[in-house]
Amino acid sequence: xxxxxxxxxxxxxxxxxxxxxxxxxxxxxxxxxxxxxxxxxxxxxxxxxxxxxxxxxxxxxxxxxxxxxxxxxxxxxxxxxxxxxxxxxxxxxxxxxxxxxxxxxxxxxxxxxxxxxxxxxxxxxxxxxxxxxxxxxxxxxxxxxxxxxxxxxxxxxxxxxxxxxxxxxxxxxxxxxxxxxxxxxxxxxxxxxxxxxxxxxxxxxxxxxxxxxxxxxxxxxxxxxxxxxxxxxxxxxxxxxxxxxxxxxxxxxxxxxxxxxxxxxxxxxxxxxxxxxxxxxxxxxxxxxxxxxxxxxxxxxxxxxxxxxxxxxxxxxxxxxxxxxxxxxxxxxxx
Amino acid sequence: xxxxxxxxxxxxxxxxxxxxxxxxxxxxxxxxxxxxxxxxxxxxxxxxxxxxxxxxxxxxxxxxxxxxxxxxxxxxxxxxxxxxxxxxxxxxxxxxxxxxxxxxxxxxxxxxxxxxxxxxxxxxxxxxxxxxxxxxxxxxxxxxxxxxxxxxxxxxxxxxxxxxxxxxxxxxxxxxxxxxxxxxxxxxxxxxxxxxxxxxxxxxxxxxxxxxxxxxxxxxxxxxxxxxxxxxxxxxxxxxxxxxxxxxxxxxxxxxxxxxxxxxxxxxxxxxxxxxxxxxxxxxxxxxxxxxxxxxxxxxxxxxxxxxxxxxxxxxxxxxxxxxxxxxxxxxxxxxxxxxx
Numbered sequence: 133x134x135x136x137x138x139x140x141x142x143x144x145x146x147x148x149x150x151x152x153x154x155x156x157x158x159x160x161x162x163x164x165x166x167x168x169x170x171x172x173x174x175x176x177x178x179x180x181x182x183x184x185x186x187x188x189x190x191x192x193x194x195x196x197x198x199x200x201x202x203x204x205x206x207x208x209x210x211x212x213x214x215x216x217x218x219x220x221x222x223x224x225x226x227x228x229x230x231x232x233x234x235x236x237x238x239x240x241x242x243x244x245x246x247x248x249x250x251x252x253x254x255x256x257x258x259x260x261x262x263x264x265x266x267x268x269x270x271x272x273x274x275x276x277x278x279x280x281x282x283x284x285x286x287x288x289x290x291x292x293x294x295x296x297x298x299x300x301x302x303x304x305x306x307x308x309x310x311x312x313x314x315x316x317x318x319x320x321x322x323x324x325x326x327x328x329x330x331x332x333x334x335x336x337x338x339x340x341x342x343x344x345x346x347x348x349x350x351x352x353x354x355x356x357x358x359x360x361x362x363x364x365x366x367x368x369x370x371x372x373x374x375x376x377x378x379x380x381x382x383x384x385x386x387x388x389x390x391x392x393x394x395x396x397x398x399x400x401x402x403x404x405x406x407x408x409x410x411x412x413x414x415x416x417x418x419x420x421x422x423x424x425x426x427x428x429x430x431x432x433x434x435x436x437x438x439x440x441x442x443x444x445x446x447x448x449x450x451x452x453x454x455x456x457x458x459x460x461x462x463x464x465x466x467x
Numbered sequence: 468x469x470x471x472x473x474x475x476x477x478x479x480x481x482x483x484x485x486x487x488x489x490x491x492x493x494x495x496x497x498x499x500x501x502x503x504x505x506x507x508x509x510x511x512x513x514x515x516x517x518x519x520x521x522x523x524x525x526x527x528x529x530x531x532x533x534x535x536x537x538x539x540x541x542x543x544x545x546x547x548x549x550x551x552x553x554x555x556x557x558x559x560x561x562x563x564x565x566x567x568x569x570x571x572x573x574x575x576x577x578x579x580x581x582x583x584x585x586x587x588x589x590x591x592x593x594x595x596x597x598x599x600x601x602x603x604x605x606x607x608x609x610x611x612x613x614x615x616x617x618x619x620x621x622x623x624x625x626x627x628x629x630x631x632x633x634x635x636x637x638x639x640x641x642x643x644x645x646x647x648x649x650x651x652x653x654x655x656x657x658x659x660x661x662x663x664x665x666x667x668x669x670x671x672x673x674x675x676x677x678x679x680x681x682x683x684x685x686x687x688x689x690x691x692x693x694x695x696x697x698x699x700x701x702x703x704x705x706x707x708x709x710x711x712x713x714x715x716x717x718x719x720x721x722x723x724x725x726x727x728x729x730x731x732x733x734x735x736x737x738x739x740x741x742x743x744x745x746x747x748x749x750x751x752x753x754x755x756x757x758x759x760x761x762x763x764x765x766x767x768x769x770x771x772x773x774x775x776x777x778x779x780x781x782x783x784x785x786x787x788x789x790x791x792x793x794x795x796x797x798x799x800x801x802x803x804x805x806x807x808x
Contacts (some may be wrong), residue, residue, distance in 0.1 A: 143483050150490035154640035157647055300494040307497060308648055314655045319667030320734065365790040366691070366737050367783055370666075395735060 142290060145173045149294055153301035157308040160195065166298050167198035170274065173294055174287055177274040179254075182262065183213070184270040185225050190215045192271055224261050225268040231260040231288055237280040255280040260291060264299045264306070318392040320370060321377035329391025329399050333441035336388050336401050340434055347434040348402040348411060349444045351452045352380070352419070355426040355460040357396035372425060379422035383415055399445075408433050412463045420461055428455040429463035482630060485513045489634060493641035497648040500535065503610075506638045507538040510614060513634060514627055518617040519594070522602065523553065524610040525565050530555045532611055540617075557584045564601055565608040571600040571628055577620040595620040600631060604639045604646070658732040660710060661717035669731030669739050673782035676729075676743050681778055688745040690753055690772040691789040692716070692760070693797070697736035715764040723759060739786065749774055753796070769797040 149169040153162055167180040179199045183192040192213045197205040215222040220232050234241060235256040236249050249257065254275040261268040272295055316328035324332060333349065340347045354360075354376065361369035373396065380390050380398060389401040405411045412431045420427060430452025434444045451464035458464070489509045496502050503522050511520040519539040523532040534551040537544050555562040564570050574581060575596040576589050589597065597615035601608040612635055656668035664672060673689065680687045694700070694712060701709040713736065720730040720738060729741040745752065749772030756770045771793025775785050 140480065140483075143480070143487060147483060147487040147490060150487060150494065151637060151640065154490065154494055154644060157644050297491055300491065304494060304497055304644060304648070308651065311648070311651045311655050314667075315651065319655075319665045362794075365787060365794060366733060367787040367790055370734070 145169075146293065146297060149173065150297060153298055157305055159302075159305040159309045162298075162301050162305040163196035164198070164204055166272075166294075166302075167196040168204070170272065170291065170294055171198045171200055174274060174291060176276045176279060176283075176287065178277040179275045181208070181273045181275075182270055183273075185268055186212075187225075190222070192218075192221065195270065221259060221271055224259065225271060228261050228263045228266060228268045231258060231292070233258045233283055235280045235282070253277055256283070258283045258288065258291070260288075260295060262295055262298070262302065264303045269302060269306070321374055321392050323377050323380070323398070324389055324391035326391065326393050329389055329393060330441055332389035332391075333399075333401055333445070336403070337434060337438060337441055337444070340403070341436060344436075345403065346405075346408075347444070348400075348405050348408050348431055349434065349441075349448045350400040350402070350412060350415065350429050350431040351393070351445070351448045352376070352398040352400065352415075352427055352429050353452055353456070354396040355428055355456075372423070375423040376419065376425065376427070379419040382422065383418040408467070409465050412465050416461065416463045426460045428452060428460065430455050430466075431463060432466040485509075486633065486637060489513065490637060490641075493638055494644075497645050499642070499645040499649050502638075502641050502645045503536040504538070504543070506612075506635075506642075507536040508543070509638075510612065510631065510634055511538040511540065514614055514631060516616045516619065516623075516627065517614045519592070519613075519615040521592075521613045521615070522610055523551075523613075525608055526552075530562070532561075535610065561599065561611065564599075565611065568601055568603045568606060568608045571598055571632070573598045573623055573628075575620045575622065593617055596623065598623050598628060598631065600628075600635060602635055602639065602642065604643045609642065609646075661714055661732050663717050663720065663738070664729060664731035666731070666733050669729070669733060669741075670782045670786075672729050672731070673739075673741055673785065674780075676741055677775055677779055677782060677785070680743065680775060681780075684777075685744050687775040687785075688742040688747075688749050688752065688772055689775060689785050689789045690740040690742070690749070690756060690770055691733070691786060691793045692720070692738045692740070692756060692768050692770045693793060694736040695767040695769055695797070695800075712764075712766055716760060716766060716768065719760050719763050722763075723756065733786075739789075750792070753792070769793050769800060771796050 152165045152169050155165065156162055163182050167182050171177050171180040177200070179197065181194060181197045183194045185192055189212075192215060194208045194211045194213075197208045199205060215225075224230060224232055233256070234245055234249065236246060236254070241249075249255070252275070255278060256276045257273060259271055259273040262270040262272050272291065274291065316325055317323065318325045336347055354372065357369065357372070360372055373392070376398060377390075377392065380400060384390065384400060384402060387400055387402050389399070391399045393399045400415070402411060408431070412429055416427070416429050430448050430450070432444050432447035432451055438444045447466040451466045455462045455464040489506075492505055492509060493502055496505065507520045507522050511517050519537065521534065521537040523534045526533050532553040532555065555565075560572060564572060573596070574585050574589060576586070576594070581589075589595070592615065594615040595618055597613050599611055599613045602610040602612050612631070614631055656664055658665040676687050679685075694716065697709065697712070700712060713732070716738060717730070717732065720740060724730055724740070725742075727743055731739045733739050740756075753770040753772040757768055760766055760768045771789050771791065773785060773788040773792055779785060
């Protein structure tokens with residue numbers, strides 16, 4: 133019979149891996165399933181690390197670590213490694229194929245790497261890219277704590293088969309994650325939508341009360357937006373709204389919430405300002421000059437007596453009406 | 468004895484290979500319909516005596532099954548899916564099985580006790596025998612799996628039944644994933660008020676249609692509609708009346724969509740319509756749309772249309788042109804109105 137016990141075991145493992153990876157569409161869960169299944173699939177593997185590749189930052193970020201003793205490790209999740217220090221890994225990611233292997237006893241292994249392996253307690257280490265649709269999305273590393281012998285062709289091949297099969301699940305999880313990013317977002321500007329902005333404001337208010345620091349809540353409204361829309365069409369109007377969104381993001385990169393509340397009205401939440409009036413004035417200046425559009429800002433400072441986000445929003449709204457009445461390109465702050 | 472062991476081991480191996488192949492195949496797609504079509508094909512080829520596999524969805528509200536996918540030994544049948552309904556009051560035992568979310572049923576044409584409704588099903592499809600089992604996702608039946616034999620009415624072996632059950636319970640993961648994905652996609656792509664595509668999804672669809680039209684050289688007509696005096700309506704009769712008007716307009720737009728057409732809400736009171744293949748006079752079509760909306764809802768709208776230019780890639784451009792043609796129509800209408808007054 134040509135079907136050996138090992139073939140049979142490998143097929144069983146592949147089947148189990150396929151099912152394990154289909155159990156969730158959430159990216160972290162898929163990564164955990166993959167690191168766990170790989171560790172158990174390859175007999176000599178003591179540990180498996182999967183990291184995602186951030187090509188722009190030239191970094192690897194740890195997505196999941198599984199150890200045969202101890203299971204999933206939470207501590208390392210999210211740790212970033214600069215690829216400058218691991219050029220061979222970067223080469224693998226760029227090539228989107230092949231593997232590389234480091235062994236403590238290999239004469240070619242430099243002292244630095246030997247030290248590093250020693251400090252982690254690894255005797256040998258194999259890595260291969262996780263490739264989805266022809267592009268590397270991350271790196272798979274398997275470590276053997278006990279033996280520095282060469283990794284067999286069959287072990288490597290098996291890892292590659294599993295990684296290849298996992299690509300489908302990883303791609304599905306990526307697609308799902310990219311949809312999740314869009315939920316709660318205003319589709320035109322990518323800012324928080326009305327509901328999400330309100331939820332975020334409530335959460336910030338709770339935090340602000342606890343910290344004893346006030347928030348600035350600002351409502352921003354375009355002057356004469358209707359005129360832009362009517363005179364130059366909706367596409368021009370949409371472009372103007374997107375410019376405002378971009379300017380708000382740039383002007384307040386640390387704002388815990390920026391949303392489009394509807395039509396041409398935007399909302400912004402800022403933490404613990406020293407000089408709230410100066411913050412509002414600066415915001416108005418920067419957004420007007422970045423967009424070349426005239427807008428009005430109504431802002432309010434939260435107080436410990438605000439029970440809900442609506443309380444402070446009402447004051448901001450009153451300020452906005454006040455600002456609109458007193459002319460264009462102005463702000464009013466209620467304290 | 469040795470031969471027997473070899474046979475068992477071979478069968479185990481073959482089944483494992485099939486199960487593995489199915490698990491991988493079904494994870495290729497996150498589209499609900501596509502996953503079910505793949506499942507029908509895989510089941511048909513996995514079960515030796517099967518000459519057809521048909522899947523239907525359980526429409527609990529209307530107490531019926533709706534055909535969704537099928538595969539026969541000659542390939543996918545060419546009759547339309549999603550249009551064949553089986554009312555479950557004719558098949559109470561099937562309904563009970565779906566409600567239980569467990570078990571299976573077997574039908575054989577040679578069975579003298581076979582109820583007449585079931586015999587009709589077998590005769591209609593030319594099946595000599597079949598088994599049916601629920602497709603259970605997270606404890607609830609979502610549909611029915613039928614595996615049929617065109618040639619033989621012999622009883623189905625316990626092993627065949629168990630194999631079908633293993634495949635369907637394994638497929639449930641992929642079906643659930645596709646459901647999750649499509650639900651989320653729905654949330655992301657739909658305007659909650661009108662349930663039409665939202666701004667982003669509309670532009671994405673238009674970009675796809677433009678790319679398709681470049682390949683097929685088929686024209687794409689794009690229309691933009693806008694409620695006249697929407698602000699006035701909102702201010703005088705309140706936002707609820709405004710919302711109701713938007714919903715009515717959306718309903719009319721849905722009704723004019725042929726298969727392949729797309730309606731979307733671009734924001735506020737502005738709507739868009741993509742009609743691939745509509746090469747006729749777009750201005751006349753726009754005027755027709757205005758009339759249709761007036762006739763059905765009594766609302767006054769302005770509409771403008773344009774044909775995508777050959778090799779046009781930027782959907783903003785296309786919509787921009789339709790927008791301008793709508794604004795021009797609005798101006799003309801206002802002038803006419805003024806003159807009339």
